[in-house]
Amino acid sequence: MAMESRDLFGNPVRYTAGEVTIEPDSSYLLKEGMAHRDLVEAKMKLNWLGYGKSKITTKFGGYFKEQVMKFQADHELAATGMVDYRTNRKITEVFRAAFRPDNNYKRISRFKSALERLGFGEIVDKAHLERCLMDFQKHYQLKVTGSLDFVTFSKMNDILSCSYQTGEEHQEVITLKSKLNSLGYGRIQLTPKFGKKTERMVKKFQADYGLPVSGIVDEITMDKLTTAQKIKEKVTYSRYDITFEEVLKKQPISEAGMDNHPIMLNPNNFVNDEKMKFLFIDLFRSNVTVASELNKLLDGKGILEGEGQLFMEIAKARNINELFLVSHVLKNGNVIPDSDLEAVIINEAKLLQEEYGTSNNTLYKIYFDPANLYGQVATGKDINWLTNQLEVLYEMYQTLDSYTLYLEIPVFKDRPAEKYIRG
Numbered sequence: 298m299a300m301e302s303r304d305l306f307g308n309p310v311r312y313t314a315g316e317v318t319i320e321p322d323s324s325y326l327l328k329e330g331m332a333h334r335d336l337v338e339a340k341m342k343l344n345w346l347g348y349g350k351s352k353i354t355t356k357f358g359g360y361f362k363e364q365v366m367k368f369q370a371d372h373e374l375a376a377t378g379m380v381d382y383r384t385n386r387k388i389t390e391v392f393r394a395a396f397r398p399d400n401n402y403k404r405i406s407r408f409k410s411a412l413e414r415l416g417f418g419e420i421v422d423k424a425h426l427e428r429c430l431m432d433f434q435k436h437y438q439l440k441v442t443g444s445l446d447f448v449t450f451s452k453m454n455d456i457l458s459c460s461y462q463t464g465e466e467h468q469e470v471i472t473l474k475s476k477l478n479s480l481g482y483g484r485i486q487l488t489p490k491f492g493k494k495t496e497r498m499v500k501k502f503q504a505d506y507g508l509p510v511s512g513i514v515d516e517i518t519m520d521k522l523t524t525a526q527k528i529k530e531k532v533t534y535s536r537y538d539i540t541f542e543e544v545l546k547k548q549p550i551s552e553a554g555m556d557n558h559p560i561m562l563n564p565n566n567f568v569n570d571e572k573m574k575f576l577f578i579d580l581f582r583s584n585v586t587v588a589s590e591l592n593k594l595l596d597g598k599g600i601l602e603g604e605g606q607l608f609m610e611i612a613k614a615r616n617i618n619e620l621f622l623v624s625h626v627l628k629n630g631n632v633i634p635d636s637d638l639e640a641v642i643i644n645e646a647k648l649l650q651e652e653y654g655t656s657n658n659t660l661y662k663i664y665f666d667p668a669n670l671y672g673q674v675a676t677g678k679d680i681n682w683l684t685n686q687l688e689v690l691y692e693m694y695q696t697l698d699s700y701t702l703y704l705e706i707p708v709f710k711d712r713p714a715e716k717y718i719r720g
Contacts (some may be wrong), residue, residue: 459515482501506521506525508521568717575660577707581617594696611642667709
């Protein structure tokens, strides 16, 4: 004859023929003071079901205990405040029953704290909540609905359970810290613990690269860290003591008119454009890449093939961007006598310096020199020349696996500098 009693936590335990029938997962237990990744999911589900607004972390605190007790009391479980296997099963059961992908913002708004923790803004109203939810879905390439479907919920849970966040400790954190240090984000002590300083540096990196600022290293942040080690970006600003409006009044306009004359627009419009930002590359700064990378560009280029190191040495001596130099030498690369190769490259570097001078060190300045207000006329370069140069440089950089992008961005008195988003 089967009978029921209560276990240590007050939950029913089935007896059969005088012996306890143990459920396979009956030893499952989360309680106050513990830290466990399963708490992230449990907190999110209880928040969703209306039991408080627990901070989404892996720690079991007093506030969450109160919410667990309320849930247990509402569902005829012993109100211990501990998440045993029966409580956990009931939370999942109720969550699934209550869940449906609709626009019930009263329910969705309970995930406000989770979205904010994930770096999607400080949510102030229902409309903002929907936008932030859509931003989250877009960022992680989910179906953009503005409603909290189960796929979106699961993605939130995965990120909030990530092992690269404050309080976690494992050997892989050392590798993460090394990447941050190599990129200039602090001098973090190489230990397995993910502490507050590491979180601050991760947040700074995420802000610089236009990522949601959470301090959690998800897969997108990790990929960006890896890429940033190969493609580094150094940005400086040329500040002019004139307004952009003054420049426009002085600058000649092509026959196509200002609407079809992109260089006449505010340079801030180009700063974060993947291709147009190459208008601001410093053409007279060397050490952009390494010889092995240059050799990729020179592969199959006759006498120039394999001469990456020679270009590097000449570019460094003449203080010129190696890719800028290569792009001009390549025009005549197939007709250079073997004995004259070094002399031809040196001469090309001299000609570039004489033609533009180091003060006109970007395509922007060469075509449109705001300091003198006559750049287009002085250089004799038209919009076709500019477009061709931009295309050539952009395509050359795209063939490289690693390089440093030196940018010099113009800033006018009436146009504050646009924040540059790296990557």
